[in-house]
Amino acid sequence: MSDSGIVMKVKLNPEYEKIAKSFPMSREEYEALKESIKKEGLYFPIIVNEEGEILDGYHRYKACLELGIEPKIEVRKFPNKLQEKKFVLESMLRRRHLNDFQKAELAIPLLEIEKELAKQRQIELAGKRVGKLGDTLASSDAKVFNDFPTNEEKGKTTEIVAKKVGLSPRTLERAIKIIEKAPEEIKEKVRKGDMTITYAYSMLKRREEQQQNTPSLPEGVFDVIYADPPWKYEAPLRGSPDFYYKTMTTEEICKLRIPSADDAVLFLWATNPQLTEALKVMECWGFTYRTNMVWVKDKIGTGFYFRAQHELLLLGIKGKMPAPLEENRPPSVIYAPVREHSRKPYEVYEIIEKMYPNRKYLELFARPEEKRKGWTYWGLEVESK
Numbered sequence: 361m362s363d364s365g366i367v368m369k370v371k372l373n374p375e376y377e378k379i380a381k382s383f384p385m386s387r388e389e390y391e392a393l394k395e396s397i398k399k400e401g402l403y404f405p406i407i408v409n410e411e412g413e414i415l416d417g418y419h420r421y422k423a424c425l426e427l428g429i430e431p432k433i434e435v436r437k438f439p440n441k442l443q444e445k446k447f448v449l450e451s452m453l454r455r456r457h458l459n460d461f462q463k464a465e466l467a468i469p470l471l472e473i474e475k476e477l478a479k480q481r482q483i484e485l486a487g488k489r490v491g492k493l494g495d496t497l498a499s500s501d502a503k504v505f506n507d508f509p510t511n512e513e514k515g516k517t518t519e520i521v522a523k524k525v526g527l528s529p530r531t532l533e534r535a536i537k538i539i540e541k542a543p544e545e546i547k548e549k550v551r552k553g554d555m556t557i558t559y560a561y562s563m564l565k566r567r568e569e570q571q572q573n574t575p576s577l578p579e580g581v582f583d584v585i586y587a588d589p590p591w592k593y594e595a596p597l598r599g600s601p602d603f604y605y606k607t608m609t610t611e612e613i614c615k616l617r618i619p620s621a622d623d624a625v626l627f628l629w630a631t632n633p634q635l636t637e638a639l640k641v642m643e644c645w646g647f648t649y650r651t652n653m654v655w656v657k658d659k660i661g662t663g664f665y666f667r668a669q670h671e672l673l674l675l676g677i678k679g680k681m682p683a684p685l686e687e688n689r690p691p692s693v694i695y696a697p698v699r700e701h702s703r704k705p706y707e708v709y710e711i712i713e714k715m716y717p718n719r720k721y722l723e724l725f726a727r728p729e730e731k732r733k734g735w736t737y738w739g740l741e742v743e744s745k
Contacts, residue, residue: 370406370421370433373413376448379469380418383452383462394423405432407451409444416451442480446473453525461550461557463525464535470524471536474517534561541568578736582722583621583681586712588629588704589613589641589725606740610637614644619722623679627712629704630672632663638674647676653690655705658697673708684715703727709735 385393402424406417414421415436424431438444449470453463522532535557538550542564549555592607620626626647630638642649653673661668683689696705709732712721719734726737 370408370412370414370431372418373415376413376415376445377418379448379452379466382465383458385419390419390423393419394427397423397429398427402429402432405434407434407436407447410435410437415444415448442473442476446470446477449473450524459551459553460527460531461535461538461547461553463527464532464557465539465551467521467525467527467532468536468539470521471517474521478517531557534558537561538564575738575740575742577617577619578722578738579619580720580736581619581621582720582736583624584627584712584716584719584721585618585620585624585645585724586627586708586721587724589638591631591634591637610640613641616645616724618645618724620646620678621720623681624677625681625716626674626676626678627708628674628676630674632666632668632670632672635672638672642674642676645676647678649674649676651675652692653711654693656693656695658695661698671704688714688717690715 397420402420404417404420406421406424407415409415417431421431436444436447438447449466453466458466518532519529522529525532527535535550538547538557538560542550542560546555546560546563550557550560590607591613592609624647626642626645628638628642628647630652639649652675655671655673657669657671659669690711694705694707694711696707706729713734721732721735723735723737724739726739727741728735728737731737
């Protein structure tokens with residue numbers, strides 16, 4: 361029953377219900393709400409539109425139904441559907457304990473509504489001008505709202521919405537960029553508070569800069585190639601590399617024209633799920649697989665079947681590259697701690713140089729901590745070092 365005494369059938373609007381479910385109460389919060397309504401009744405009425413669709417009070421209405429309590433209903437009228445949806449979103453902002461990222465997610469549809477309302481106001485204003493001043497202004501006014509919104513108007517709209525959701529315009533703009541461009545895994549981390557908006561934005565920006573500045577492969581030929589390809593995973597786990605740096609498909613890696621000598625050796629890092637792909641790359645680059653070394657890590661990682669605690673360094677030979685002298689052959693297992701994401705043990709450089717001394721060394725997809733004498737580096741992070 362509404363507050364006017366008129367019996368009204370309450371129903372759910374699928375769009376508004378979806379918004380409400382996107383920001384669910386925790387089980388504890390919902391049970392506390394039910395207990396409060398059970399003991400003290402419903403303080404705030406359920407707000408509905410003229411069609412009886414819930415605009416504010418989705419969880420309160422659900423709790424009343426479960427408790428067998430007749431909810432108080434209040435009907436609100438709005439000039440149009442945009443104003444109605446705006447009310448729904450702003451009601452959610454007032455009623456919820458949201459973090460900054462969740463506020464930004466609500467801000468996006470609010471931004472679209474504010475832009476559309478502003479555009480409608482411009483059209484109405486232009487219409488009034490045309491009516492007063494005649495057809496002379498018609499063409500110029502048409503241009504005003506055809507070009508709408510301008511950058512300045514967009515900025516004003518962002519400031520208005522940012523203030524409504526309780527964020528600075530800068531934070532809102534960064535959060536929107538994360539929402540639009542970051543992998544879902546990263547958005548979920550920020551949404552849960554496991555990663556800050558500032559940190560996620562800085563990583564996203566760095567990744568975009570890397571994608572725009574891919575260097576050319578070095579000139580000349582090299583007889584020792586060391587590579588740690590940025591493998592792309594079809595079903596990434598926690599800690600997906602796709603957000604930390606630009607990843608490449610196996611086909612893209614295979615197509616690289618590696619400047620290797622006729623007689624050369626390749627040291628190629630391969631994660632366990634990508635072993636088949638790594639062997640394919642080795643073959644495409646003109647090398648034949650011979651053996652591998654195992655890096656045993658001090659920490660356990662992720663995995664669908666086994667949680668990985670080791671990584672493989674494959675060795676392939678091209679042409680008549682000889683095996684190293686016996687006294688320069690290392691053990692097939694190296695124990696070294698895990699460092700920052702994807703960083704490999706520094707000791708591997710010393711192992712390679714001992715196995716094949718006084719050679720021309722090339723590291724592909726390099727992230728050098730320091731540039732070693734005799735080494736050439738290629739990769740997105742080389743120039744910044």
